[in-house]
Amino acid sequence: MSETTMPLSGVRVVDFTQVMLGPCATQMLGDFGADVIKIERPGAGDLSRNFFGVSTEEAMNNAVFASLNRNKRSIEVDTKSKEGRAIVLELVKTADVVVDNFRAGVMERLGLGYESLSEINPRIICASGTGFGPQGPYAHKGGQDVLAQAMTGVMEKTQDPSIPKSIYPTTLCDYSAGMHLVQGILAALLMREKTGKGQKVEVSLYDSMIAMQMQEAAQWSKHRDVLNWAAMPLTGVFDTSDGALVVVGAFKANPLQDICNALEIDDLSPDYPDLASQRAKKPFLQAAFRDALASNTTAHWLERLEAQDLLCAPVRSLGEALADPQTDINQMLCPIEHPTLGSVTLVGSPVHLSDAPLVVRHVPPRLGEHNQEVLAEIGREVLDPAAE
Numbered sequence: 001m002s003e004t005t006m007p008l009s010g011v012r013v014v015d016f017t018q019v020m021l022g023p024c025a026t027q028m029l030g031d032f033g034a035d036v037i038k039i040e041r042p043g044a045g046d047l048s049r050n051f052f053g054v055s056t057e058e059a060m061n062n063a064v065f066a067s068l069n070r071n072k073r074s075i076e077v078d079t080k081s082k083e084g085r086a087i088v089l090e091l092v093k094t095a096d097v098v099v100d101n102f103r104a105g106v107m108e109r110l111g112l113g114y115e116s117l118s119e120i121n122p123r124i125i126c127a128s129g130t131g132f133g134p135q136g137p138y139a140h141k142g143g144q145d146v147l148a149q150a151m152t153g154v155m156e157k158t159q160d161p162s163i164p165k166s167i168y169p170t171t172l173c174d175y176s177a178g179m180h181l182v183q184g185i186l187a188a189l190l191m192r193e194k195t196g197k198g199q200k201v202e203v204s205l206y207d208s209m210i211a212m213q214m215q216e217a218a219q220w221s222k223h224r225d226v227l228n229w230a231a232m233p234l235t236g237v238f239d240t241s242d243g244a245l246v247v248v249g250a251f252k253a254n255p256l257q258d259i260c261n262a263l264e265i266d267d268l269s270p271d272y273p274d275l276a277s278q279r280a281k282k283p284f285l286q287a288a289f290r291d292a293l294a295s296n297t298t299a300h301w302l303e304r305l306e307a308q309d310l311l312c313a314p315v316r317s318l319g320e321a322l323a324d325p326q327t328d329i330n331q332m333l334c335p336i337e338h339p340t341l342g343s344v345t346l347v348g349s350p351v352h353l354s355d356a357p358l359v360v361r362h363v364p365p366r367l368g369e370h371n372q373e374v375l376a377e378i379g380r381e382v383l384d385p386a387a388e
Contacts, residue, residue, distance in 0.1 A: 006033025006356050011189065012095045014088070015039060015072065016079075016112075018046040020145075020171050021129045021205065022101035023068035024178035029097070029185065030071030031349045031358055037091060037374055038069065038365065042076040045367040057366070061340045066364040070336070070346060074365035075374045079110050090378040092117050092124060096198075097185055101129040104139045114200045125188045127201035129181050134202060148173040148205035153213065159230040159237075177208040233275070233282040234259060237315060238293040245298050247289070248311035256285070258308040262301070263292040331358070338363050 004010075011034040015026045023046070030036040040046055048068065049060040078084040092098060098117060100107050107113045107128065114126035128134070131143010138151075146167050149155040154172070155165055184201035192198055210217065219227040229235070234249020234256055249255040256278065257269040265288060272278045278285060293301055298314050305312040316324075322345075327333060334348040341364075349358045 006359075007353065008032040008034040008189075011035070011097065012091075013037065013097045013099060014091050014095045016098070016100040016102070016107075017129070018101070019048050020068060020174040021178050022099055022181070023048070024175055025127075025129070025181040025185070026072065026099055027068055027070060028179075028182050028349065028351070030362070032356070034097075036072040037095075037370075038072045038074045039077050039079070039088065040074055040367055042078050042368075045074070045076070049367065058340050060367055061338065061364065063341065063344055066336075066338065066341060066344055067346055069364040070334075070360050071362050072365055073362060073370035073374060074368055075371045076368035079112070085111065087375070087378070087380065088112060089117075089120060090380070091374075092121055094378060095121065095124060096189070097125045097127060099127045099129075099181070099185070103142065104128075104130045104132075104134040118198060121198070123192060123196065123198045125185060125192065125198040125201060127181055127185050127188070128203075129177055130202070130204045132206045133204045138206070143205050145171045145173040145205065148209050152206060152209035153216075154209055157226075157228050157230065172212075173205040173209050176212055177203050177205045180208050180211075233278040233285055236286055236289065238290050240293050240298040240301055241296055243298040244315040245293070245301060245305075246313055246315060247305060251311070252309070255310065258310055259289065259305075262304040262308045262310060263289060264304075265292050334358065334360065336360055336363050340366065 008029060013026055013029050013034045013036045015022070015036050015038045017023050017026055026036050044050065045060060046065060046069070048065045049062070051062050051064045077087050079088060117124050117126060131148065132138035132141055149168055149172065154168065158165060180203045181201070184203060188199050188201050216227040219225050232250060235247065237244055237246045247259065249259055252258060254269055256272060257267055260267045260269065268285065268288070272281055272285065302312055302314065321327060322333070331352065332348045332350070334346040336344055336346060338344055
């Protein structure tokens with residue numbers, strides 16, 4: 001499709017973000033058609049360019065960086081220099097959105113906060129993703145996914161008290177906060193159509209994790225009861241003779257009876273007819289399930305569980321999930337050819353618009369790849385990011 005008909009065509013984003021929270025947000029804006037100009041530190045760039053600790057061109061365009069930075073253009077700018085700041089301000093005059101995920105107050109110290117930028121462009125939207133928010137006792141604390149897991153109660157919950165607390169093994173907080181950042185930016189763009197004015201958009205890892213626990217928080221606030229979906233008595237992950245599967249014993253009139261029927265064991269539901277009695281006997285119930293499921297294959301038990309209309313699934317590796325036909329049918333694989341990485345498959349967009357399919361207009365950029373191109377657009381011919 002034509003770039004001019006994409007949802008965010010004509011929207012320019014000046015992107016100071018790095019690592020994940022911000023880049024996953026600005027990549028989605030780019031996927032929707034925005035012109036995303038990635039501002040990067042001269043000679044180093046986004047921290048994730050140096051993910052492997054080797055500053056070669058190949059390493060600086062590694063798969064981790066590539067996964068978050070398609071549909072962007074990169075320029076090197078020293079924002080602490082007079083020349084660099086002048087370049088940024090010229091870009092802001094032409095921009096609709098400025099995005100950062102620095103610690104609270106960094107953009108203000110650079111003279112690039114909302115109050116300053118709105119003076120030169122009243123329509124500008126300044127969107128920030130921080131660790132804990134712009135105010136409060138943790139405002140200037142370094143924000144990071146694992147810290148947010150720990151400080152919001154996410155890490156404290158486990159499937160069973162005997163299981164040690166651990167780090168959730170993917171970037172749950174960064175991604176959710178990044179998607180909240182996209183929502184805020186889109187809402188601000190819509191509001192600007194009504195008012196003609198830009199505004200500030202603020203999200204944090206901390207808030208996103210609190211929000212993700214909205215059910216648990218309401219239950220705790222009202223009843224002082226810990227709602228832990230992973231600890232429900234009829235739910236668990238169980239080994240089979242050739243793998244593992246997960247069973248969710250819920251959302252049915254008598255899930256315990258159905259599980260027992262599927263596993264070909266005595267019906268335990270008359271003895272444990274309600275959630276309270278099932279919670280009290282969880283170790284016994286789970287042991288009965290575990291013994292039965294270990295006796296046959298994953299495929300065997302999935303067939304029997306699904307015949308009882310029980311929620312169940314095999315436990316698979318990421319590689320297996322990526323190879324599943326469903327992943328391809330859902331257009332979640334995005335193969336590209338990169339000048340230094342070669343062939344690489346990225347994850348596509350989880351948001352599917354019938355009239356605006358994902359188009360890779362720009363492969364993940366090399367550091368400073370678009371220096372002269374972008375500068376020419378704002379009437380500058382020479383880039384000297386270190387000039388004072």
